[in-house]
Amino acid sequence: MGEPAEVAARSLTPGTSLTRDDAERLAGLLRVVSDPTRLQLLSMLLAAPDAEANVTDLTEPLDLTQPTVSHHLRLMVEAGVLRRERRGKQVWFSIVPERLAAIADILR
Amino acid sequence: MGEPAEVAARSLTPGTSLTRDDAERLAGLLRVVSDPTRLQLLSMLLAAPDAEANVTDLTEPLDLTQPTVSHHLRLMVEAGVLRRERRGKQVWFSIVPERLAAIADILR
DNA sequence: CGTAAATATTGATCGATATCGATGTCAGCC
């Protein structure tokens, strides 16, 4: 599968203007956290005991189906924002704070 | 029209989970800076002399039409990320750094 | 006041993606 792409190559601040390619990569990362459902998921994970939760628990408060929630979780895992760990029948998700911070830092 | 909406009401960190409404508002703000073209525009503005530029100058390096660039600039102005100032026939745009920082802070 | 330059608006198109229902897969248990 490959590591979640080092980090953002080039942010906004460097004196030189952004390449289209760099801009698309950075926009792609930002888009991962620019969805209301994904923000709610992140928020729930932050508030959860031990800062982790499984798909069922994450689905319940949302007015969405389980496949939809799994889809959002997948996108965030692929972006390196979430960590995924299978324990028995359940799969637990937790935030990777450095990655979230790295995305925020794109705008500095 | 109205002011650019105080700032983000509620960020990610508060112990309580995000409301749908709050999540949508925050996601809306993040989406404004989650587009490659808009990131390029922000980057060009940061690199520009006096940190400002007009529509023609901003359009030229991009492989896009002027209406498209105007559209992106409009979205960012409406979100409070850009300031707009007409000077003669031209309209000059510059970044509102606090607003950009406020958006970045959503993820903390 | 008519013309040209700079920017805005409008209407249409097209691709991306959030969502769902249906189904597949995987892990524990009787």
Place this chain on the structure above:
DNA sequence: GGCTGACATCGATATCGATCAATATTTACG
């Protein structure tokens, strides 16, 4: 080894937004 529970994948749909061409608006200038 079949059942059930937890999660993933698939295919279809529908909405949203980036983009364009065409046109309107605004401003200076002669």
